[in-house]
Amino acid sequence: MSKIIDQIKDVEHALPKWRRRPKCRPDDILDGALKEFCLCGYARARIEDIANHAGLSKGSVYLYFDSKEEMLKALIRRSVTPIALSLTEVAGHMGEDKEQTCAEILRKMLKLTATRFLDQKTxxxxxxxxxxxxxxxELPEFYRDEVIEVSMKAIETVIASGVKNGEFRPINIKLAIRSLMSIVIMQVIWNGVFKRKGEATITTDELINSHLDLFLNGALA
Amino acid sequence: MSKIIDQIKDVEHALPKWRRRPKCRPDDILDGALKEFCLCGYARARIEDIANHAGLSKGSVYLYFDSKEEMLKALIRRSVTPIALSLTEVAGHMGEDKEQTCAEILRKMLKLTATRFLDQKTxxxxxxxxxxxxxxxELPEFYRDEVIEVSMKAIETVIASGVKNGEFRPINIKLAIRSLMSIVIMQVIWNGVFKRKGEATITTDELINSHLDLFLNGALA
DNA sequence: TATTAATAAATGACTGGTTATTTATTAAAT
DNA sequence: ATTTAATAAATAACCAGTCATTTATTAATA
Incomplete structure (x- = not known):
């Protein structure tokens, strides 16, 4: 008996009860939060489980976030920034290569957006x-301002310039944007909600190329 | 003071504490559930609030549904039935009017679907x-079987016959269905999540006509 | 028709479990 | 020795689901 207790004491002595991990915390916690939120939804996700993902106890989470709600908001904010950045970057590069058709720029933008969203995490x-x-x-409000409006504006510019230079016929631009982007949303929902596991995934390239082909050339013979 | 008490007693005597409403209950409760589920999400919706919408007390809800989860499932089931019915009906009528182009049949189907989903309740x-x-x-599983697969099959038939008779060029039908239907999902999400209240709503006709125009004729000049 | 018994519908206080957040305390690091 | 990071345990609120009780309605009986 005392042998066993000694062993336990040894183990206790060998492994410190916890370690200090000063740099990483908030981001690790958000990773855990994303996992749990996706698995059970915000309301059912337990702080304790989130904490465990990051190798922490429940209480420690509150050293980094004031509340569960704040965690959710931080999570959204973190995911938004790189998207907004990369889109404005593409928009910035537009017009550099005069040879490039508007259709090709659209393809580039669509693929960029799709790739981002069809990777599981984002x-x-x-x-x-x-x-x-x-x-x-506030969440959709924020997301709309920071992601949707920004991307729509970028795409609007491209379509508008295509209409102006005669590459596109005179279409309703606002509506065309919706028709163009809708495929991404559809696919996000398909993959995240309806797709059965094991079922073959349509590749982003296939999907976007087919959609753009229809969008540009139409289905009529 | 006694006057007031008398009045209260009168009222108490005049209005029975509750009334019997034998026929309607389950459906009224589901209406309440839909309202609350949409407002707060399933997890946060309180049975008591749902009950109050239907003019009942919490306990009575359990006379009609075994659990909150059963309510959610019943709610989904209720919404699914009429959709499946109307789609199979349209599919059944197909081919009656030989003059009708496949494009026009597609327009009819898309509008039917869109109208159903863009009315707030469904x-x-x-x-x-x-x-x-x-x-x-189980929810997406069920919905996919009962609604999505059925509608996709119906649309597939139309597109395939359009390809066969030369109205459409040889396109990838599975992908074309996605491109076609995606606009409805996009709009459901836009209206339900991102649209600000007071903001002008795009009419279903505008949306579908524009989308079909692009789908059929393409954007290129 | 009036009275009374039986049944169906509805209630609301209560229980038990769950979990976000707070606090007192302990251990690591410097 | 002091500060910082982390914990574990306590607190407090919340809410689904139960159940003993009450009330309305209906039917049977006198």
Whole structure:
């Protein structure tokens, strides 16, 4: 008996009860939060489980975030910044290569957006927002300002210039943007909600190329 | 003082504490549930509030539904039935009018679907499913079988016959369906999540006509 | 028709479990 | 020795689901 106790004491002595991890915390916690939020939804996700993902106890989470709600907001904010950045970057590069058709720029933008959202991590953010829109109306509000409006503006510029230079016929630009972008949303929802596991995934390239082909050339013979 | 008490007693005597409403209950309760689920999400919605919407007390709800989860499932089931019915009906009528182009049949189907989902009540069902997919994987499963697969099959038939008779060029039908239907999902999410109140709503006709115009004729000049 | 018994509908106080957040305390690091 | 990071345990609120009780309605009986 005393042998066993000694062993336990040894182990206790060997492994410190916890270690200090000063740099990383908030980001690790958000990773855990994303996992749990996606798995059970915001309301059912337990702080303790989130904490465990990051190798912490429940209480420690509160050293980094004031509340569960703040965690959700921080999570959204973190995912938004790189998207907004990369889109404005593409918009900035537009017009550099005079040879490039507007159609090709659109393809580039669509693929960029699709790639971002159809990778599992970013793609679950819109789903989260959709699910929590009722409880936290600031989330869609914020997302719309920071992501949707920005991307729509960027695409609008491209389509408008295509219409002006005669590459596109005179279409309703606002509506065309919707028709163009809708495929990304559809696919995010398909992959995240309806796709059965094991079922073959349509590749982003296939999807976007087909959609753009239809968008540009139409289905009529 | 006694006057007031008398008045209260009168009122108490005049109005029975509750009334019997034998026929309607389950459906009224589901209406309340839909309202509350949309407002706060499934997890936060309180049975008591749902009951109050239907003019009942919490306990009475359990005379009609075994649990909160059963309510959610019943709600989804109720919304699914009429959709499946109307779609199979349209599919059944197909080919009656030989003069009708496939494009026009597609327009009719898209408008039917869009109208159903863009009326507030039905439109919130997919949003609910998206939000609760993590907790209740049976919901998307069920919805996919009963609504999505059925509608896709119906549309597939039309497009395929259009390709066969030369009205459409040889396109990838599975992908074309996605491109075609995506606009409805996009709009459901836009209206239910991102649209600011007071903001002008795009009419279903505008949306579908524009989308079909692009789908059929393309954007190129 | 009036009275009374039986049944159906509805209630609301209560229980038990769950979990976000707070606090007192302990251990690591410097 | 002091500061910082972390913990574990306590607190407090919340809410689904139960159940003993009450009230309305209906039917049977006199």
């Amino acid at each position: 793609g679950s953010i819109p789903l989260l927002i959709i699910g929590e829109a009722g409880n936290f109306p | 439109g919130s069902i997919p949003l609910l499913i998206i939000g609760e997919a993590g907790n209740f994987p």
